[in-house]
Amino acid sequence: MKPPLFAILLALALLSSGAVAAEASPAEMISDFRLKHGEGRVATDAVLNRIALEQAKAMAARDKLDHDVLGSFGSRIAPAKAGRAAENIAYGYVSFEKTLDQWITSTEHRKNLLLPKASRVGIASAQSASSHRTYWAMEIAGDYEPPPVAPGKKTPPAANRKTSAQSCRVKLLGLCF
Numbered sequence: 001m002k003p004p005l006f007a008i009l010l011a012l013a014l015l016s017s018g019a020v021a022a023e024a025s026p027a028e029m030i031s032d033f034r035l036k037h038g039e040g041r042v043a044t045d046a047v048l049n050r051i052a053l054e055q056a057k058a059m060a061a062r063d064k065l066d067h068d069v070l071g072s073f074g075s076r077i078a079p080a081k082a083g084r085a086a087e088n089i090a091y092g093y094v095s096f097e098k099t100l101d102q103w104i105t106s107t108e109h110r111k112n113l114l115l116p117k118a119s120r121v122g123i124a125s126a127q128s129a130s131s132h133r134t135y136w137a138m139e140i141a142g143d144y145e146p147p148p149v150a151p152g153k154k155t156p157p158a159a160n161r162k163t164s165a166q167s168c169r170v171k172l173l174g175l176c177f
Contacts, residue, residue: 026096026123030113030140033104039114047080048122048139055089055137060126063133065091080120083144086112090136096123099136117142 024032031041055076058069067073067089077085088109093099103109122139 026100026138027121029097029100030121030123030138033100033113034118037114039116040119042118042121042140045080045120045122045141048120048141049124050122051076051080052122052137052139053124053126055087055139056124056126056135059089059091059135059137060128060133063128063131065089065135077139077141080139080141081144082120082141084115084118085139085141086115086118087140088112088136088138091133093136094134096125096136099125103138112138112140115140115142119143 025044027042027044034040034042055070059065062069067087070076073085073087077087088103090099090102090109093102100113103113118140120141123136125134125136127134
């Protein structure tokens, strides 16, 4: 039996309107926000996801919103080997979209979302067994970058010695021949 023409047309209309479209992932939602504000995309990172999940679970277990519930941020983020990193935490909203909106309207959380040159993100939530609050943690990070060399500056002397020593056939009284 063929489906009625109306059902086919309704399905096509829903698909074209985006009503059936898949919800964006948290990393995509953060990337969209960052792109609108001049920063690059972030990709989901397994290590950051694990760190975020441990943080969210610890806050939910203690029913306490606290960056230091598992120790200092520096010690918790170390496994990510990040050059720069930040953390946002929250509780209350069940959906990530509403939590993200809350962070966007908060000056400090917004600054973390727009961490310059961030490339990775981890997001997790956990629910408290006692209060049933949903706790969220987001870790955002960028990689180490070498310090920029100012235009016109010479390379460090140690680097010059190594280069000149390699091109010397004979070195006599500090002179290279």
